[in-house]
Amino acid sequence: MRKKYMNICLILGLLCLVYGLIVAIAGSGGTKFFIVWIGIAVILFVLAGLLHMGMWDRIPQIVRWIFGILCGVFFLSFLVIEGMVIHQMHAQGEDNLDYVIVLGARVRGAKISNSLKQRLDRAIEYSEEYPNTVLVLSGGKGPGEEISEARAMYEYLQYNGIPEDKLLIEDQSSDTVQNIEFSRTVIDRQEYNKAQAARAHLMEFYRERPDGDTIRIGILTSNYHVFRAEAIARRQEIEPVGVAAACDPVLAVHLWLREAFAVLKDKFMGRL
Numbered sequence: 001m002r003k004k005y006m007n008i009c010l011i012l013g014l015l016c017l018v019y020g021l022i023v024a025i026a027g028s029g030g031t032k033f034f035i036v037w038i039g040i041a042v043i044l045f046v047l048a049g050l051l052h053m054g055m056w057d058r059i060p061q062i063v064r065w066i067f068g069i070l071c072g073v074f075f076l077s078f079l080v081i082e083g084m085v086i087h088q089m090h091a092q093g094e095d096n097l098d099y100v101i102v103l104g105a106r107v108r109g110a111k112i113s114n115s116l117k118q119r120l121d122r123a124i125e126y127s128e129e130y131p132n133t134v135l136v137l138s139g140g141k142g143p144g145e146e147i148s149e150a151r152a153m154y155e156y157l158q159y160n161g162i163p164e165d166k167l168l169i170e171d172q173s174s175d176t177v178q179n180i181e182f183s184r185t186v187i188d189r190q191e192y193n194k195a196q197a198a199r200a201h202l203m204e205f206y207r208e209r210p211d212g213d214t215i216r217i218g219i220l221t222s223n224y225h226v227f228r229a230e231a232i233a234r235r236q237e238i239e240p241v242g243v244a245a246a247c248d249p250v251l252a253v254h255l256w257l258r259e260a261f262a263v264l265k266d267k268f269m270g271r272l
Contacts, residue, residue, distance in 0.1 A: 013044030089223040091242030100218035104149030106137020122245035
């Protein structure tokens with residue numbers, strides 16, 4: 001039995017190590033989170049070594065129980081969070097939303113990453129189907145980026161034929177919380193300007209929103225990110241409509257794990 005568990009640890013450790021290296025080579029989604037896979041591999045190799053040398057049985061039983069309970073709690077928490085994440089992964093939005101906030105992703109220099117391209121291609125699909133919807137492009141300029149994510153998105157969408165008057169830029173945010181908060185400010189400013197223009201020019205064809213008429217806002221992001229983005233928006237008193245974009249299938253498991261940690265972190269920090 002001990003040898004069986006040792007082999008399982010070795011096989012799982014090797015798989016985690018190989019996958020971690022694949023994720024690192026593929027770009028890790030713009031973070032160093034691939035190190036977690038290496039860390040998991042190391043833990044599994046250590047467990048295999050302890051089993052091989054018979055040292056596991058020498059560890060006090062209470063310590064082994066605590067270790068098992070912690071592993072069980074982590075695994076169950078992961079399953080619950082991933083269940084909520086996966087539930088929202090196929091969100092297709094609603095027809096003719098007033099605005100869709102397109103959340104930014106990493107830009108390499110001035111070139112969009114594959115993750116951002118997938119979000120933008122989904123934005124193009126939605127815009128072509130519902131041409132009256134305004135896209136709010138949200139993302140600031142981070143380390144290693146020559147231009148802001150919002151500017152890179154704007155240029156890509158312009159190149160692919162999305163009209164300028166259907167694009168708004170929010171280029172100051174640095175995380176999902178700011179993406180949504182700052183984009184809402186941009187939307188409120190746009191609505192105010194439209195109302196002012198209607199009054200100034202007596203545009204009969206423009207109907208001001210009656211009291212109680214809610215602006216319908218979508219949030220477009222990678223499928224694994226929809227659940228957290230919607231939860232953050234609700235925390236800011238926005239009732240969002242998720243619009244999911246595809247993610248890299250090679251990085252899918254990695255992104256799900258990273259998102260689980262991000263959900264826990266944001267919950268702990270009071271963002272959800």
